[in-house]
Amino acid sequence: SPPAAGAPERLPFSRVTEEDLAFFRKILPGRTITDPDLVESSNVDWLKSMKDFFSPAGSSEVLLRPQKTEEVSQIIRYCNSRNLAVNPQGGNTGLVGGSVPVYDEIILSTSLMNNILSFDSISGILTCQAGCVLENLSLYLEERDYIMPLDLGAKGSCQIGGNVATNAGGLRLLRYGSLHGTVLGLEVVLADGQVLDCLASLRKDNTGYDLKQLFIGSEGTLGVITAVSILCPRKPKSVNVVFLGCETYEQLLKAFQLCRGMLGEILSAFEFLDSECMRLLNTHLKLPNPISDCPFYIVIETSGSDPKHDAEKLHNFLEEAMASSLVSDGTVATEESKIKALWSMRERVTEALTHDGFTYKYDISLPLEQIYQLVIDMRQHLGGRAKSVVGYGHVGDGNLHLNITSSTKDPALLAAIEPFVYEWTASCRGSISAEHGLGLKKRNYIYYSKPSQAVGLMGNIKAMLDPKGILNPYKTLPDDVK
Numbered sequence: 001s002p003p004a005a006g007a008p009e010r011l012p013f014s015r016v017t018e019e020d021l022a023f024f025r026k027i028l029p030g031r032t033i034t035d036p037d038l039v040e041s042s043n044v045d046w047l048k049s050m051k052d053f054f055s056p057a058g059s060s061e062v063l064l065r066p067q068k069t070e071e072v073s074q075i076i077r078y079c080n081s082r083n084l085a086v087n088p089q090g091g092n093t094g095l096v097g098g099s100v101p102v103y104d105e106i107i108l109s110t111s112l113m114n115n116i117l118s119f120d121s122i123s124g125i126l127t128c129q130a131g132c133v134l135e136n137l138s139l140y141l142e143e144r145d146y147i148m149p150l151d152l153g154a155k156g157s158c159q160i161g162g163n164v165a166t167n168a169g170g171l172r173l174l175r176y177g178s179l180h181g182t183v184l185g186l187e188v189v190l191a192d193g194q195v196l197d198c199l200a201s202l203r204k205d206n207t208g209y210d211l212k213q214l215f216i217g218s219e220g221t222l223g224v225i226t227a228v229s230i231l232c233p234r235k236p237k238s239v240n241v242v243f244l245g246c247e248t249y250e251q252l253l254k255a256f257q258l259c260r261g262m263l264g265e266i267l268s269a270f271e272f273l274d275s276e277c278m279r280l281l282n283t284h285l286k287l288p289n290p291i292s293d294c295p296f297y298i299v300i301e302t303s304g305s306d307p308k309h310d311a312e313k314l315h316n317f318l319e320e321a322m323a324s325s326l327v328s329d330g331t332v333a334t335e336e337s338k339i340k341a342l343w344s345m346r347e348r349v350t351e352a353l354t355h356d357g358f359t360y361k362y363d364i365s366l367p368l369e370q371i372y373q374l375v376i377d378m379r380q381h382l383g384g385r386a387k388s389v390v391g392y393g394h395v396g397d398g399n400l401h402l403n404i405t406s407s408t409k410d411p412a413l414l415a416a417i418e419p420f421v422y423e424w425t426a427s428c429r430g431s432i433s434a435e436h437g438l439g440l441k442k443r444n445y446i447y448y449s450k451p452s453q454a455v456g457l458m459g460n461i462k463a464m465l466d467p468k469g470i471l472n473p474y475k476t477l478p479d480d481v482k
């Protein structure tokens with residue numbers, strides 16, 4: 001069927017032939033998947049929204065499952081020579097349509113590249129293949145008294161290569177910083193099949209341009225990440241989580257200020273959700289509110305090295321926050337099961353939304369004071385047209401997740417949301433993608449956050465590294481940059 005309005009035209013890549021399949025089967029015996037039933041789940045994104053986005057989306061017939069860098073190199077070299085398009089795929093939890101093919105691109109999955117290559121228990125530097133699942137890495141490290149510097153709700157499925165390719169933020173960024181700081185080295189297969197070995201595991205290395213940075217957040221468009229070296233923090237000896245309620249967003253911000261001042265170096269997360277999120281958690285996941293009903297909820301995590309010292313600091317903060325009426329109710333958790341239960345109130349909002357209907361997702365960076373105003377303005381702007389308009393996110397990082405649902409896909413609602421949401425964001429000099437990337441869905445809105453000169457330079461970099469454009473075509477860069 002012809003592509004729907006707004007969908008990209010299929011570019012003139014070759015189509016996979018029997019000879020191509022014979023080549024892949026020789027390199028990857030038993031790991032060249034063509035059974036449509038087995039390929040299907042790799043054609044469908046986590047949100048199951050791409051087929052709604054436009055009709056032939058996700059029609060790949062080939063799924064390749066390499067185990068070694070050398071296999072990836074051989075595949076990519078061959079695809080480049082044959083002009084075959086390739087979609088690198090990790091855990092397929094991406095939220096912007098970057099992880100699944102648009103047409104018939106070959107899916108190159110890193111799922112079998114899941115070996116830990118080394119761990120230095122003195123420096124805390126972990127080196128592993130790109131397909132290691134984030135949660136498995138966390139479990140491996142915890143046994144050795146370390147943790148991963150990032151954590152996100154999709155940890156059970158997402159892979160470190162996918163995390164790096166999207167420059168995932170998540171729940172610990174406030175404390176440990178972004179992957180641009182914690183990733184020390186990468187191994188990447190370039191579009192011509194060359195293996196770029198920047199897998200250094202040094203804290204400091206100013207020998208020329210820091211090339212690995214280009215691949216962090218490049219969403220599979222510049223190379224296939226095959227291995228990652230990452231700096232891991234020590235496992236904190238004491239972790240506390242508090243779940244608090246606030247009457248207004250202004251009070252929530254004041255609580256954040258107070259919290260930064262009083263908790264200082266032990267603060268490891270400051271997250272929020274609004275009462276609409278709580279309603280969805282109650283309704284769709286049957287998760288009861290652990291405190292009394294409030295317009296806003298905060299999840300604060302502390303991680304430190306001295307349980308007594310941390311408890312005292314937290315106690316003083318809570319006392320002050322209550323005394324100055326910044327928070328109206330709250331509960332504290334120190335044991336692991338309760339910590340998990342409180343975290344799930346924040347982590348499972350994404351899942352609750354999928355049960356509410358068709359979800360329009362926005363992942364916006366804004367100055368802290370403006371974060372919730374966008375939710376209020378959007379509610380007013382949409383009137384009764386949406387089913388739910390909810391706000392949650394990484395308030396400590398200035399990152400709002402604005403999500404809007406409708407019972408079914410609703411083009412009139414979408415026309416009311418966009419470009420309103422992007423214009424609003426641009427007017428505050430915010431970012432239209434804080435942490436999820438641009439993928440297929442957001443790429444044409446890049447100009448709301450980047451000047452055309454910067455986008456042009458991105459196009460030059462893409463043309464230099466991938467002259468035939470075989471790596472994840474139709475993603476990240478807008479239509480007018482080929």
Ligand code: FAD
Nearest residue numbers: 090091092093094098099153159161162163168169220225
């Ligand atoms: P995929 O979804 O498979 O791929 C994502 C992109 O990276 C695609 O463009 C793909 O082509 C590319 N890619 C994947 N692997 C490679 C590779 N080895 N080499 C080159 N390119 C590659 N994101 C956040 O930032 N913060 C969050 O808090 C967060 N929470 C989430 C919670 C839930 C419940 C879900 C479903 C998603 C969440 N996400 C979050 C989004 C998503 O999990 C992240 O973007 C994650 O980093 C993607 O990893 P993945 O392995 O699933 O990659």
Ligand code: MLT
Nearest residue numbers: 153347349350363393401
């Ligand atoms: C989150 O912070 O929960 C994730 O980024 C997922 C989402 O935006 O729903």
Ligand code: ZN
Nearest residue numbers: 170394401435
């Ligand atoms: Zn997030």
